[in-house]
Amino acid sequence: MTIDCSLTIVGSINADITATTSRLPAAGETIGGGRLSRSPGGKGANQAAAAARLGARTRMIGAVGADAEGQAMLQALRTAGVDVSDIAEVDAETGTALIIVDAAGENQIAVCEGANALVGLDGVEFAKNEAVLTQLEISMDLITELADRVPGFLAVNAAPAQPLPAEVVDRADLLIVNETEYSLLPQLQEAKLVAVTYGARGSALVARGTQIAFAEAAPAIPVSTVGAGDAFCAALTIGLRSGLGPEAALQAANAVGSAAVEDISAQPEFDRFETYLPGRERPGRLESDEPE
Structure with a gap:
């Protein structure tokens, strides 16, 4: 099988500041002995980088600040093979995510949206044969605008979980959530197609409330779960748009x-x-890639 997929990601670009600790702190607790790292992130940028590295023709629509972090995030996307010509430089700091990851790969994340609040579609055109993937780290008004303007396949990763306008649920060709988000958004029972991830148990595709496919997760030794959902979103969109059946697309995305x-x-x-x-x-x- 040869991948033939044009994919545009509309979404967030963040500089990730990550502390790796033995366990996650409780409320009000301080934990020492952590390791600090800085890296490119943001759900949109993570999905774009994954899509490009998997072989899709990928461009990104987003925004960064006129700061060193913004330039570093753009360079990381270029290195991954993403077309960054539609990423705006705006008068705001580049988005930042503060992340704590424990020894089992679980995480806590606080996001400061910065430039992501200013992402827009002025001057942007979408082709009929182009798939568009977006997430909820940008404004809901922009998600609604995408539902109106995108002529082709539209996938929405409904994370972080929040209620979606009815026109977005009705328009989306694919919605992607984890099991917690799915339980928090009962409106997805009426959606055309929803992918639900269950972590180490696998993932499912649900059409208007009825499960049509399930695939078990591939074995893994977790180091960090921060970008896993984003990679799954990119891979599933590529698989479905490349003609894979529901179960095969899930299996590939799980892998x-x-x-x-x-x-x-x-x-x-x-x-x-x-x-x-x-x-x-x-x-x-x-x-x-082995943990230290």
Whole structure:
């Protein structure tokens, strides 16, 4: 199978500041002994980097500030193979995410939206054969505008969970959520197609409230779950748009997500999408990806 997918990501771009600790702190608790790292992130940028590395023709629509962090985030996307010509430089600080990751790969995240609040579609055109993937780290007004303007396939990663306008639910060709988000958004029972992720248990596709496919998760040794959902979103969109059936698309997306949790970065390297297809031997983790 050869991937032939044009994908535009509309979403957030963040500089991630991550503390890796033995466990997550309780409310009001201080934990010492952490390791600090800085890396590119943001749900939109993570999805764009994953899509490009998996082999899709990928562009991103977003915004960064006129600061060093913004330039670093743009360079990271260019390095991944993303077209950044529609990313605006605005009069605001680049978005920032403060992340704590524990020894099991679980996390807590606080996001400061910064430039992401100013993402717009002025001068942007969408082609009929172009898939668009977005998330909820940008304004809901912009999501609603996408529902009206995108002529082709529209996928919405409804995270962080918040109620969606009815026109977005009705228009979206694919909505992607985790099991907690799915339980918080009962309106998704009426959606055309919803992908629900269950962590280490796998993922499912649900059409208007009825499960039509399920795939078990690929085995993984978790290091960080920060970018795994974003990688899954990119891979599932690519798989469905490339003609895979529901179960095969889920299996491939699960394999990509499992590869992502074995890397500390929110924007890890990936092999091309074809290597994650069912029946293929899963690529092994590089020695450089091993946790210290």
